[in-house]
Amino acid sequence: MDQAFRKIDIDIYDEDVLQESELYEADPRDPVEVLEDAKQRQAAVRSFLAKNDIPGALTIILDNAPYGPNVDDAKIITLQTLLTILNTTKSTEITGVIKGLSLDTQDTLMKYLYKGMAMPGWGDISGSVRLGWHEKLTEVAGVGCIVRTMTDRRTV
Amino acid sequence: MPEIYALAQTPITSHAFSADRSQLAASLNSNDAQIFTRQGAEWISTVTLSEHDKLITSIDWAPNSNRIVTCSQDRNAYVWQEQPDPETGRLIWKPTLVLLRINRAATYVKWSPKEDKFAVASGARAIAICSFDPENNWWVSKLLKKPIRSTVLSVDWHPNNVLLAAGSADMKARVFSAYIKEVDDRRVSFIRYCWLLNSRKVNRPAPTVWGSKLPFNTICGEYASPAGGWVHAIGFSPSGDVLAFASHDSSINIVYPNGPVIYNIRMPTLPLVSLTWTSEDTIIAAGHDCRPLVFSGTANGWQEAGTLDDATAPKSPESRSGFGSSSSVGRLKAGAFATFRDADTRGQSSIAGSASPTADTKVLTIHQNTITNVRPYAYSGTNVTKVSTSGVDGMLVIWDVDAVTALTGRLGGAHLR
Incomplete structure (x- = not known):
């Protein structure tokens, strides 16, 4: 049976269709500004890592993380920097570090963990590190944190 | 101890008690609604209300006028009234059709406090405000449309009988005016007016914290949770000055419109889908975590106070x-x-x-699956002393509101370790 009709995007024939942009408040910052900001944070994180200050580095990179359309470069830089932080943390310290983060930062961290897991083989990090962080973050922040990652349209 | 009744093996879509709590209208995930009558410690199905030809989605029973309203995925609503049968003289439930004028499923229905109107939420990006038209002997509707962008999932009436709060799948909670001139602006005699004023049933909407001039479809407020998510449940506080809504980002929000101040409580557990205020400073909410949670607070802040389902208490051998x-x-x-x-x-x-x-x-909680309905059951003055819950597991449970257990260190049924 012909099933091609199932792939027709019927929403384009609807004048009153709900747009993605109506579902969340857009980032007021300019994409260029966001990219500059992401690069500056990358440098700041390096200095924090040199001092071995993992919570400080995580807070710097996760607060006001780029979201929404047109900021893909900034998102990639942020993800790259974050994965470096995750990689350099000793596995015994992870729980303590997560407990020190604010609720907002925990939610954003979960978003990046899922983004990282959606891009297997990308970046210089093994899957077990990401799964280790995911396990410990879920222990601290609960499944509610995962639910918020799935519902939040401000994707990172 | 909570009273536990296993009504059915199927999910209970919606339940509503009669005013004296001796009867219960419920839909067991079917096209029919059933009226159960209490006989000792059991609920016996006595009447079946069948008129809908698709799943019933919501039921509400008006306590004073003793009318039941049902709405369904077949895009219809019916108002059921108990009348003597012309031939036998026995009381039967007679349906009246409601002209909803929506082209998608009706999702939620609620009588207004004065029971002269009801609101039907729908998938047609609209809420139908229905009132009775005595000339034609049917219920007519007026649609609240703007600026709803998706399915409306729940509604709640303000105690002034005019304002309506709605939670929607477009991630927003809104407060509308549902002022219908024919219903809300009836001229009354001076003496009756004074009586109404005295008993706070005056017809003209008095100014509230939500606004003072309130023609139909005025938007008095629009709120969203920080992480978005469908707004599953919404409710005004008993005074009507505070609004609470629970959304699918596992959080509950309490809105004080002057400010506006919004308290957002994030939970580590699964999302809530139903809530009810029990007093001006307490909310009971439940959902996918299978147990009712209690939230308490004032204009200075809100927090989770615990749960009504003490999962670590000594268990009765049968249920747990x-x-x-x-x-x-x-x-x-x-x-x-x-x-x-x-x-x-x-x-x-x-x-x-x-x-x-x-x-x-078995899970540790009393309800074995998602709780889809929380309703007030017993009152003491304006405060609710007992609530009833029903859910996907086919159980109906009546809880004592005061029996709150702290959550610290306790695990719910669905909590991952």
């Missing part, structure tokens, strides 16, 4: 067998994990030979 000793191990390890481990290492199959095959699939 098989989980006494496994408190340190999560449900997954004790249940599914153990099943597969035993099958793998010992060749045991819990399906065939186990002494209590159902024990492994």
Whole structure:
């Protein structure tokens, strides 16, 4: 049976269709500004890592993380920097570090963990590190944190 | 101790009690609504209300006028009234059609406090405000449309009978004016007006914290949770000055419109889908976590106060067998994990030979699946003293509002370890 009709995007024939942009408040910052900001944070994180200050580095990179359309470069830089932080943390310290983060930062961290897991083989990090962080973050922040990652349209 | 009734093996879509709580209207995931009558410790199905030809989605029973309204996926609503049958003289429930004028499923229905209007939420990006038209002997509707962008999932009336709060799948909670001139602006005699004023039933909407001039479809407020998510449940506080809504980002929001101040409580558990205020400073909400949670606070702040379902309390042998000793191990390890481990290492199959095959699939809470409805059950003055819940597990539970247990260190049925 012909099933091609199932792939027709019927929403384009609807004048009153709900747009993605109506579902969340857009980032007021300019994409260029966001990219500059992401690069500056990358440098700041390096200095924090040199001092071995993992919570400080995580807070710097996760607060006001780029979201929404047109900021893909900034998102990639942020993800790259974050994965470096995750990689350099000793596995015994992870729980303590997560407990020190604010609720907002925990939610954003979960978003990046899922983004990282959606891009297997990308970046210089093994899957077990990401799964280790995911396990410990879920222990601290609960499944509610995962639910918020799935519902939040401000994707990172 | 909560009263537990197993009404059915199927999910209970919606339930509503009669004013004296001796009867209960419920839909068991079907096209029919059933009226159950209390007989001793049991609920016996006595009447079936069948008129809808698709699933019933919501039921509400008006306490004073004793009318039931049902709405369904067939895009219709019916108002049921008990009348004597012309031939036999027995009381039967007679349906009246409501002209909803919506082209998608109706999702939620609620009588207004004065019971002269009701609101039907729908998938047609609209809320139908229905009032009775005596000339034609049917219920007519007026649609609240703007600026709703998606399915409306729940509604709640302000005590002034005019304002309506709506939670929607476009991630917004809104407060509308549902002022219908024919209903809300009836001229009354001076003496009656004074009486109404005295008993706070005056017809003209007095100014509230939500606004003072209120023609139909005025938007008095629009709110969203920080992480978005469908707004599953919404409710005004008893005074109507505070609004609470629960959304699918596992959080509950309490809105004080002057400010506006919004308190957002994020939970580590699964999302809530139904809520009810029990007093000006307490909310009871429940959902996918299978147990009712209690939130308390004032204009200065809100927090989670605990749960009504004390999952670690001594269990009655019938309702909670098989989980006494496994408190340190999560449900997954004790249940599914153990099943597969035993099958793998010992060749045991819990399906065939186990002494209590159902024990492994029980969760720690009283409700065994998502709670879809929380309703006030008993009052003391304006405060609610008991609430009733029903859910996907086919159970109806009546809880004492005061029996709150702190949540610290306790694990719900669905909490992952």
